Amino acid sequence: MNATQSIFQPLEKILKKIDQHIFTFINDLTVDIWKTKEPVPYTDRKTGEHKTLSLGDQWGDLFDCAWMRFTGEVPANISGEKIVCIIDISGEANVVDENGHPKSCLTTRYSKFGPINMDYEGRPVKKIVPIVEKCVGGESLDFWADAGNNDLFGNFQNNGVLVEAYVAIQNQVTYDLYYDFEVLLDLCIHIEPDSDRYDELYIALEKASKLLENFNDNSVLEAREILSVELKKENKEETLLVSASGHAHIDLAWLWPIRETIRKGARTFSHALQLMDEYDDYVFGASQPQLYQWMKDKYPELYDRVKVAIKNNRWEPLGGMWVESDTNIPNGESLVRQFLYGKAFFKKEFGHELKNLFLPDVFGYSGAIPQIMKKSGVDYFTTIKLSWDKFVRYPHETFFWQGIDGSKVLVHMPPEGTYNGPAAPRALKRLEANYQDKDTTKHALMIYGVGDGGGGPSRDHLERLKRSANLDGISKVKHAFISDFFETLEKDGDKFQTWVGELYLGHHQGTLTTQGKSKWFNRKLEFAFRDLEYSSILSQLFSGSVYPGKEIEDMWKEVLLYQFHDIIPGSSIKRVYDESFPRYEAMMKETRKLANSAWDTLSTTINTSEFANPVLVRNTLSWERHEWLKLDENWKMVTIPSMGYSVIESRFKDSSKFFIKATETSIENDILKVVFDGNGTIISIFDKEQNREVLAENQVGNDITVYEDGGDAWDFPVDYRGNIAGQFELKKSNYFTDGPKAVMCQERKFGSSTLTQDIVLIEGSRKLDFITHVDWKEDDKMLRTSFSVDIHATEYTSEIQFGHVKRPTHSNTQWEFRQFENAAHKWVDLSQPDYGVALMNDCKYGHYVKGNVLDINLLRSPNWPDPTADRSEHDFTYSLFPHRGNHIQGEVVKNAYELNVLLDTYSLKSQSGELPPNWSFLSMDCDNVVVSSVKKAEDGNGIIVRLYEAFGQNNQAILTFGIDIKKALLTNLIEDKIEDLSVETNTITVPFKPFEIQTIRII
């Protein structure tokens, strides 16, 4: 105990004493429950297992549900008093009205979590149900609540028992005294101890305490009198102007399943509305259209009340993205759809044009985001999470953020460093102390309320704010919308500094790898949707099929939901993945079915009359592809036009001669020779064309290593490279050639896990593929592979959405050191001017590139929160790609796309038709522009083609279409017109700045 603590201890004791006198017990409640495993609607409330509970009875197991009926009465001899019920069921509940509509929320038993502890956050328990302001005596009480046997964080608390259920008088004067005392005491504890204000506060509190030693109606009134003098002292100094926004951070799944999130939404939203009725100036902000959509579908009456609150300017829709998505793993098109569907929802439902991106809790922010925001009409960004960086502190809380293309948005990170603030004087003092830009602007944001598991502000928060709005000793604070805050902040805009590039978080890098299947499904579906939308457009254009817009939108929204910042990062409990994986599987099937049906119809319009056994080969990528293809056991080199197809004869005589060689210790094509040692490790990759060795001297490639990893889903040890658990040992290998393919097959074992790889070289290709199958059974281990290459460079390049970023290969500073694991999409590349090596993948994200080592994180197996995470079979492919020049001269972008998007074949009948046997929907005169998406316009008018500049240079791209175009417009990402483009014989010229995304509507 320190000196300060001991001074305040008697005062804290008095505060506790006041608390104990707020409620007077007057009667017990009778509690009947009907228990079910899963939630049932109000109309079925009596279908579960019925029980009458006594205090101390366990009512269920973790995540059990129950409809609870509370009955009781106000004794006849009590009148004129404010009556409440006090209920603690060890879980959460939503109190409903007589029609079953949500009214208010109970959350009890709070688990400790996060960087700021529970003591800081205050009293986040909600257990009061208001009954009547002035009773007459003899009232009978009868109400229902929809309960869940989990605490705010999905934990089973207190053995799931009924703790409290009674009727009480709320002694209003004592209640008010409690907050008077609490606010002044909190201010006194956190203010400078040698100030006059400290002395005034301390003397007043001590005086009040003395009086309250004899606790009665008179001493309570007198104590309030004394404290009111201090509460009335206004802030006269020029301090900060703090905008306070009530909020409930709701993880859409995390330590609880999605079904519980929907109930958390109803509890949180109804409670916010109830507090709005009680506190006139209270405003609340809620993010994530997905959550609103659930409320609309499941709780329409509640949703209508939210709509009214929005209309009355009491409730602020926040966000702009469909969910608070991860931004490292989703691809560019996914991020665009997050904004497209998110903004459209708020506009359609509430008439709101969202201008503020709200991602308080996401694990680092991609450098692609500012451009996507700007081109979606979103100018402001709020986050908290960067304050969690374990190694460094960002230099500003208010700044402009410039993305990889040069777009700038205004960022504010509430200086208190939490989105779960207590709205107490200590919060304002912390904010004042932390704010690094307070000399530049007086404006700051405070986000308060119980969060992560929902809940939001309680009466505690609002009582504190009522007393702190203009109080001598702390900054002025007012209830405000975040959008209004930004409009004020922007007026000081010319003074703010600019941060360039990604907003990296030096924390939670394990989430780039954990729950690898989640990432695999996401990557596969992103490309499958791209194919489906494009195929459906062609089918509609040429055979008049109906574009499956509704099906596509529904599936997109579900994939966007799973990109939520605790689902795709792999940080949720097992049930979340047990539910999402089968849904991903079903969506893969549905996507394939719809795409096949599009080609079934489309293919009848293709002229194949000159072929005896025609086969259609499709290329959905936006450049011409030359590849070896195996048809009926014969290999053929095919050339398929950009975003098009070729019909070829499937039965042909194979006359090709291949250079390919494979031996016990090597595979070789016309460009590369790969040599293995007795353990199957690669000891040489010789580039015959460039006459150079790819690997560094005496170093190896494909060094498959298992590391000790005692971390959780989020984090693994920084020093893991010094802690090797072992190597996957070679058990068996064989080799073969097949046409243009030379293959080395290896079977490896580590512990009880097995790993098999086909290591493949194809004639004419610089890509060395590692087609991998792992049966992973380890606990607390991490599987990685690395290549030590003969390249010297101080920075390397990582692909991100719509472009790339450069990162250091060294750790001179703490800022560089903390980047021991980085997110990259399909490739990372280490190049010197004459030569480089890329490491590509088809579903992985975590990379380590330091010195001359290219290393990729393949699998982890943390024990929390899902103790079975990743212990299963996995398929993935990575490729080493040595090349001439840097990644641009070496065509890394194209080759990585081709690893992810294979040519597709489709058998046809011999027939006549309108479309020629070789056709391209769209071709371009340049190789730095990539088509990200071809889809139907959201409003149904025309086709949307989205492209991006992939190298970081200026360009005028000439786009030639294989269809008749009457009109073309340049639009933003949410498909609003920017300007007309001139069309000349189905050709359009589109200007690009470095990494620019351009969206075109063609009609």
Ligand SMILES: [Zn+2]
């Ligand atoms: Zn969160």
